[in-house]
Amino acid sequence: MKSAITLSQVPEAAAGPFVFHEPLTEGFASAAKHGYDSVELFFPGPDFITVDEVNALAAEHDLGIAAVGTGAGMVKHGLSLTDPDPSIRKKALDFILQMIDFGGQLGCPAILGSMQGKWGGDVSRGQALQWLAEALKVAGEAAGKHGVAFIYEPLNRYETNLINHLAEGAKYIEDNNLENIVLLADLFHMNIEESDIAQAIIDAGKHTGHVHFADSNRNAMGMGHTDSAPIIAALKQVGYTGYLSAEVFPKPDAQACAAQEIKAIKEALA
DSSP, X not given: OEEEEEEEOOGGGTTSSOSBOSOHHHHHHHHHHTTOSEEEEEOSSTTSSOHHHHHHHHHHHTOEEEEEEOTHHHHTTOOOTTOSSHHHHHHHHHHHHHHHHHHHHTTOOEXXXXXXXXXXXXXXXXXXXXXXXXHHHHHHHHHHTTTOOEEEOOOOTTTOSSOOSHHHHHHHHHHTTOTTEEEEEEHHHHHHHOSOHHHHHHHHGGGEEEEEOBOTTSSBXXXXXXXXXXXXXXXHHTTOOSEEXXXXXXXXXXXXXXXXXXXXXXXXXX
16 A cells, blocks of 8 residues: 545635645645555645646655546536536536546546535435446546546535435445445544444445545544554455545645645555
8 A cells, every 4th residue: 555645726715624835846745755655635626737737746756646536626626526516427427528538648546526516406315326326337437448447436425415324325336336346444534433433344345445644533544543453454355555635624734634644654655
């Protein structure tokens, strides 16, 4: 398993769980300084910066690119894959496909979190899940053309009412024959929803493709009450070899947070 840390360039997500919000040149330098293997990028859209510029920064600091987020589609543009308006659903999928292409050119997957939306009003749960599955099929195929997977993230009940548990996400993938789709095990969301985080990872098995290594309070691991030892054991049991990524609040400040998180990751993997 490898380490990653989040770099956000989305002003609308300034209060979100991303460690570095500084200019990218500084963010890459900070990630390298703390000894991370890779960075996870959150941009306003695919035209924010060129692939060549990102590759140059990564090469300069000897960092990989773990993933790119799509959350700006929701927080900046108000787009959702389960919006009752078909034109908005189309714009949402188009945005995601552009981010898949951007990430694919960097050799990394894109993540679907908040843009999955929710059901309610004129949209039934069944209808929303059908729309989501249709979009995930397209996304999985698009990602596959770049030789990467597409990451779907079950969120906690306060952020979506679609899929909240990892095992539920695994069953959804299988029931809908979704190819090239993997799950994001975000330990903060799982701390709210799962009765046993480690067992949930074991139950989801091969479907876990990315991990947000956040403590119970969404701070750096070691600043809450999550016991990472059984979680790491579960990840090893299912053969997970991907990233432990710091999508956490930058508390008490970004540099201290980054230092605490890499310390926790190294200790967990020792």
